[in-house]
Amino acid sequence: MPSSLSAQNKNKRRQFPATVFWFSLGIVMEVCGSSSPTLREFGCEQNLLSRPDGSSSFVQGDTSVLAGVYGPAEVKVSKEIYDRATLEVVMQPKVGLPTVRERAREQCVRETCKASLLSTLHPRSSLTLVLQVVHDDGSLLSCFLNSACMALMDAGLPMSCLFAGVTCAIDTDGQVITDPNAAQEKESRALMTFAIDSTERRVMMSSTRGSFTVHELQQCIAVSQKASDKIFQFYRDSVRRRYSKTL
Amino acid sequence: MQACFKDKVGDVLLPGDVFSFQMPESITDSKPEKVVCGPGLRRNGDEVLVCKSGILRHKQPNLYWIDSQQRRYVPGKGESVIGIITAKSGDIFKVDVGGSEQASLSYLAFEGATKRNRPNVQVGDLVYSQFIIANKDMEPELVCIDSCGRANGMGVFGAGGLLFKVSLGLVRRLLAPQSEIAKDLEKMFPFEIVVGMNGRVWVKSKTIQQTLIVANLLESCENMTAQQRQTLFRRVADGSI
Numbered sequence: 001m002p003s004s005l006s007a008q009n010k011n012k013r014r015q016f017p018a019t020v021f022w023f024s025l026g027i028v029m030e031v032c033g034s035s036s037p038t039l040r041e042f043g044c045e046q047n048l049l050s051r052p053d054g055s056s057s058f059v060q061g062d063t064s065v066l067a068g069v070y071g072p073a074e075v076k077v078s079k080e081i082y083d084r085a086t087l088e089v090v091m092q093p094k095v096g097l098p099t100v101r102e103r104a105r106e107q108c109v110r111e112t113c114k115a116s117l118l119s120t121l122h123p124r125s126s127l128t129l130v131l132q133v134v135h136d137d138g139s140l141l142s143c144f145l146n147s148a149c150m151a152l153m154d155a156g157l158p159m160s161c162l163f164a165g166v167t168c169a170i171d172t173d174g175q176v177i178t179d180p181n182a183a184q185e186k187e188s189r190a191l192m193t194f195a196i197d198s199t200e201r202r203v204m205m206s207s208t209r210g211s212f213t214v215h216e217l218q219q220c221i222a223v224s225q226k227a228s229d230k231i232f233q234f235y236r237d238s239v240r241r242r243y244s245k246t247l
Numbered sequence: 248m249q250a251c252f253k254d255k256v257g258d259v260l261l262p263g264d265v266f267s268f269q270m271p272e273s274i275t276d277s278k279p280e281k282v283v284c285g286p287g288l289r290r291n292g293d294e295v296l297v298c299k300s301g302i303l304r305h306k307q308p309n310l311y312w313i314d315s316q317q318r319r320y321v322p323g324k325g326e327s328v329i330g331i332i333t334a335k336s337g338d339i340f341k342v343d344v345g346g347s348e349q350a351s352l353s354y355l356a357f358e359g360a361t362k363r364n365r366p367n368v369q370v371g372d373l374v375y376s377q378f379i380i381a382n383k384d385m386e387p388e389l390v391c392i393d394s395c396g397r398a399n400g401m402g403v404f405g406a407g408g409l410l411f412k413v414s415l416g417l418v419r420r421l422l423a424p425q426s427e428i429a430k431d432l433e434k435m436f437p438f439e440i441v442v443g444m445n446g447r448v449w450v451k452s453k454t455i456q457q458t459l460i461v462a463n464l465l466e467s468c469e470n471m472t473a474q475q476r477q478t479l480f481r482r483v484a485d486g487s488i
Contacts, residue, residue: 053319072319072347116262118289118298122321123383125347153262156317158289158298161263198263239300240259245472246302246316246416 037178037227039166040139044146044238046154052130054155058147061181062137065144067151072125085119085127091144092132104207109144112195112205116149118158127157138181139167141193141207146231153239162198164231166224167191170212176220178227192220196228198235249280249309256305260287260313264297280309287313316416316469320345320445322381327401329410329443330389332372340368342376342389345412345445349386352376356390358398366403373404373449375441408439408451409458415446417469428468431480432461 040061049055052068059065072085079086089110091102098106113129129151131144145165152159169180169188177184185191190210197204203221212220251266284290287299288311301315320328322344330342333349340352352374357366368374380388391401421428421442432440438452438461450461460483468476 047316053317072321074347074349121383122347153300154317155319156299156301156315158287159262160296160298162261198261199265236259236261239261243259243302243316245470246314246420 036230037176037223039179039227039230040181042146042231042234044150044234046150046238046242052151052155054151054153054157056147056150056154057134058143058150060139060143060146060179062135063139063143063181064134065140065147066132066134067144067147068130068132069127069151069155069157070130071127071155071157072122073128075124075126079126080124083120083123085117085122085125087114087117087119088126088128089113089148090128090130092130094133094136105141105144108141108193108195108205108207109148112145112163113148113152115204116159116161116163116197117152118160121158136182138183138185139179139193141165142167142179145193145195145205150235150238153235160199162232162235163195163204164198164228164235165193165195166227166231167193168220168223170210170216170220174216176216176223178223190216192217194221194224196225198228198232201225201228249282252282252303252305252311255303256311258303259301260297260303261300262298266295266297268293268295283310285310285312287315314416314419316414318412318414318446320415322346322350322378322387323444324378324381326381326444327375327377328389328445329441329447329449330374330376330445332368332370332374335368335370342374344387344389345447346387350378350389351386352389352391356392357402358392358396368403373410375401375404375443377401404441404449408449409462410447410449411462411466412446413448413465414469415444417465418442418444418446418448421448421465427473428465428476431477432464435461435480435484 043059044056046056048057049068052070054069055067057066075086087110089106091098091106093102129148131148142165145163149163167179169177169184170190171177171188180188190212192206192208194203195205251268284295287297287301289296289298297313299313299315301313304312304314328344330344330350332340333343334341338354341349342352344350354360354365360366374391376389376391378387379390391398393399420426436457438450438457441449448465450458452458452461
């Protein structure tokens with residue numbers, strides 16, 4: 001199969017991966033005229049594991065992630081930071097050992113959590129976030145972000161804001177698909193994941209792949225900001241349900 | 248200003264929620280109101296930010312805090328906890344209290360202890376003690392005496408009993424004055440219970456079976472409404488479970 005292999009290689013070369021971190025991007029995005037973006041069915045459970053200090057499972061369509069948070073706990077002297085907590089993110093794939101791809105995603109999640117956590121309130125301690133893939137059917141990074149946010153909230157760690165992850169795919173016709181599944185991701189021309197904060201709906205982190213125009217990027221950000229409202233509302237409903245027995 | 252908080256008392260709040268106080272400019276001669284913010288609330292300029300998820304609680308006259316169900320303990324000054332002695336070094340003991348750092352306990356901080364007369368404390372013993380130093384930048388320090396030098400219920404635990412962990416939210420509900428859970432438990436059979444603010448609970452009763460019943464009941468209390476709890480307790484007291 002030499003012909004198909006070379007075609008795949010060519011395909012790979014065309015898609016250049018790029019990961020950029022933006023904190024408090026001060027641009028007011030134009031809201032595109034389309035109706036509210038569609039997300040797959042999503043669900044969440046908090047406090048389901050007995051050993052970690054905080055845990056959550058987050059399901060988006062068929063994509064499912066389990067998260068556990070440990071901390072503030074004792075820290076190794078070599079990793080100790082004198083004025084804030086050390087945050088460690090570990091990502092476990094479904095099978096096998098973590099690879100470079102997991103490391104890149106770890107960094108995306110770590111930087112987002114770092115920006116929202118008030119880590120100066122727990123100096124010289126360690127926070128460990130473990131993310132386990134249960135099933136991957138597209139939009140995995142956004143599922144990681146949502147599950148991480150729920151787990152951090154469950155652990156009761158001080159946070160300045162919440163965050164939500166939204167993945168957008170641009171298909172070959174130039175249509176924006178929010179929360180794509182694995183098949184849609186494969187066919188897409190470009191794939192972007194944004195972390196949106198809950199207070200000002202600004203972009204905290206973006207990870208993109210493929211080629212797209214500036215206008216398309218702005219359109220995707222606007223769509224993600226709209227979609228994040230739904231996720232934040234879901235966060236509120238699910239936390240309210242959790243505390244319903246002690247109200 | 249307090250009206251802003253009062254609307255939300257009993258509501259579930261999430262990190263990132265903001266209370267902003269816009270004073271009407273026409274009122275200039277009114278006295279400034281004071282509000283005391285407890286755990287989960289932070290002042291930022293003329294706003295109050297929420298930094299934990301949970302239920303907003305209020306206590307007269309002006310105390311507000313967020314009540315959340317968390318598992319990890321963060322030491323607080325004046326709180327009483329159950330610790331486990333992990334090491335003896337020179338004139339201090341290292342105590343594991345479940346926080347991010349081990350606390351230190353001086354051997355002189357026991358009732359009647361002098362340089363001659365050392366208290367009999369071994370590694371692995373349980374102690375009920377109180378924080379006199381607890382802040383984020385320093386090593387926490389425990390004592391087993393009150394300000395008058397009396398033990399006042401603190402010190403090393405006797406033999407027997409069972410130690411287990413519950414969530415911090417449940418511990419606070421147990422220790423609250425006129426706690427309903429404690430009242431329901433008292434009705435069943437006599438037993439000794441020690442509740443530490445760090446989520447550790449020690450129970451001892453006449454038989455091991457009764458001790459285990461209390462431990463299991465407390466663990467199951469966490470996610471039950473008052474009605475569910477009372478029916479369960481009644482069934483246990485009748486001997487049907």
